[in-house]
Amino acid sequence: MNWITQPWPWYVAGPLIGLTVPALLILGNKTFGISSSLRHICAACMPAKIPFFQYNWKKESWNLLFVMGVLIGGFIATNFLANPDAIVISEVTQADLAALGIIDYTHLMPSDIFSWENLFTAKGLLFFVIGGFLVGFGTRYAGGCTSGHAIMGISALQWPSLVATMAFMLGGFLMTHVFLEPLMKIVGF
């Protein structure tokens, strides 16, 4: 049973994630896409007469159950199947991140950034508030995220999804290599 607690390699996790595509299609003619859940939450909770949120979100409640499942899955994996050791990250990355003040590898997320103490600080504003906003705004503007475009869209050989995926990657490279260091300096790292 050792393999369960060890981190799963990419060649196990990737195909399992890919299988979600046919699973959803066969279970109920559903197209894989997770960022849509955020839109359904808006449509359900605060539609505010905005045309973009006037649709039958109840018909899409399967998507909300799916993300609720993802949350529960995260809970199960972390509480019952967790790797007891610290996460193993490439040494080059560790050196790069140490220069930015990120040194704690005891959890999957760096406690130097993602802790409640940072909530009402410039760090929290950058990583939680601005970061989250960019994710929510950008995925909806792009019409999908890594699941809807990179996995579902490219799997169905749709070229607009390939364009979107290249834009995701370019945005990530820009943030990591151009903006991250100066932004982290500004917020006090």
Place this chain on the structure above:
Amino acid sequence: MSVLIKEKDDANCVAPNLTKKKESGLELLKYLILGVLFGIVFVKAEIISWFRIQEMFRLQSFHMYGVIGSAIVTGIISIQLIKRFGIRSMHGEAIHIPKKEFRKGQIIGGLTFGLGWALTGACPGPLFAQIGSGFTVIIVTLLSAIAGTWVYGRFADKLPN
């Protein structure tokens, strides 16, 4: 009363529910279970880790490229098999995948999401798994992502698309 947008006419809905059969109650539980399995894979392969996303964008590890790449290959093969053998859904309906139209938003919005992805270390799926894993402060990130989606919806008709 507001007018309902027909899903098939809505370019912004990338994950429409195209089943004709009305599913309710217990029938919807299968999506919850699929989500649970998915969430477990997210955590066990460390996809929800901010460190792994940094490794990816710094080109210092193959892990994330392997995960996304092999997921796509599996998806392509699955869809080809579904098409070739005319596999139907559990309810006997023909499987239909809506065509995505190209819009400027896929570039502008895509870049915006990418910037946020590198900051939060999460796409929307992992956000939920991070919260479940006990990083409860990510609830704030999720709320902000919902706010971002709302703001896009509010100004969708004024943005270049």
